[in-house]
Amino acid sequence: MPEAALSLDNITCTFASNDGSGKRYTAVHEATLSVAPGEFVSVVGPTGCGKSTLLNVGAGLLAPSSGQVRVFGQPLSGVNRRAGYMFQGEALMPWRDALSNVIAGLEFAGTPSARAREQGMEWLRRVGLGGFENRYPHQMSGGMRKRAMLAQTLIRDPDIILMDEPFSALDIQTRQLMENEVLELWMAKRKAVLFITHDLDEAIAMSDRVIVLSAGPSTHPIGEFAIDISRPRDVAEVRTHPRFVELHKAIWGVLREEVLKGYAQQKQA
Numbered sequence: 637m638p639e640a641a642l643s644l645d646n647i648t649c650t651f652a653s654n655d656g657s658g659k660r661y662t663a664v665h666e667a668t669l670s671v672a673p674g675e676f677v678s679v680v681g682p683t684g685c686g687k688s689t690l691l692n693v694g695a696g697l698l699a700p701s702s703g704q705v706r707v708f709g710q711p712l713s714g715v716n717r718r719a720g721y722m723f724q725g726e727a728l729m730p731w732r733d734a735l736s737n738v739i740a741g742l743e744f745a746g747t748p749s750a751r752a753r754e755q756g757m758e759w760l761r762r763v764g765l766g767g768f769e770n771r772y773p774h775q776m777s778g779g780m781r782k783r784a785m786l787a788q789t790l791i792r793d794p795d796i797i798l799m800d801e802p803f804s805a806l807d808i809q810t811r812q813l814m815e816n817e818v819l820e821l822w823m824a825k826r827k828a829v830l831f832i833t834h835d836l837d838e839a840i841a842m843s844d845r846v847i848v849l850s851a852g853p854s855t856h857p858i859g860e861f862a863i864d865i866s867r868p869r870d871v872a873e874v875r876t877h878p879r880f881v882e883l884h885k886a887i888w889g890v891l892r893e894e895v896l897k898g899y900a901q902q903k904q905a
């Protein structure tokens with residue numbers, strides 16, 4: 637088996653409880669998952685189960701209480717420099733225009749300004765923002781801001797792409813357009829992707845493999861499904877594919893109970 641691009645082995649994450657009782661809360665318990673080079677893996681699970689926590693561990697932004705992260709076989713310590721991370725919320729700097737936002741990472745890495753700007757313009761074109769380089773975040777629509785964030789993440793050509801519900805704030809049409817664009821960009825470069833979503837349709841439409849997490853506390857993978865539907869895929873059209881319907885039914889069979897548990901916990905909180 638080829639070496640994984642990213643592997644999380646027996647990860648446990650325990651936090652101080654938020655209720656001030658001094659108790660500990662185990663968000664993730666002995667979770668193991670990996671992403672092969674070039675593979676698109678989605679992780680689905682109920683709200684608040686620990687999806688972002690796992691992604692933060694993979695990004696090296698959060699040290700697990702126990703377990704090990706390996707990046708192309710090497711133990712990770714500190715920030716994962718081979719990964720680009722696209723967050724759930726807004727990550728653009730309001731005082732920078734689209735181009736300056738997109739090239740921020742290159743600048744921090746010391747790329748000469750002219751070269752960074754040239755690459756930034758190219759990436760803005762690739763994500764459909766050609767001509768909008770001087771717009772500030774408040775002058776862009778939600779979809780445009782997400783496109784800029786995508787360019788900001790991909791411009792450094794990371795070997796591993798970590799995405800945390802990147803399109804959850806978008807309307808369904810814009811969302812499907814962006815999902816297709818991400819798939820197109822991914823097909824061209826075939827980087828390893830770890831994609832977090834609570835939307836099962838999105839997970840199946842985009843991925844090679846879908847991992848289902850249990851409801852928290854102590855979340856861990858409880859199911860894994862290979863998405864054996866040919867590519868290229870159109871995320872809207874693929875939903876009517878008989879295999880999609882079959883896979884959806886099988887995965888929902890595992891996920892449903894966890895979602896109900898997560899929902900019940902939220903109501904109690």
Ligand SMILES: Nc1ncnc2c1ncn2[C@@H]1O[C@H](COP(=O)(O)OP(=O)(O)OP(=O)(O)O)[C@@H](O)[C@H]1O
Binds near residue numbers: 654689
């Ligand atoms: N730094 C922290 N300190 C204390 N508790 C935390 C911390 N980070 C996460 N948690 C808790 O761990 C659990 C998992 O959180 P996480 O954000 O990973 O879930 P999620 O599945 O990404 O949620 P969502 O679906 O809402 O995005 C939650 O109960 C959360 O309150």
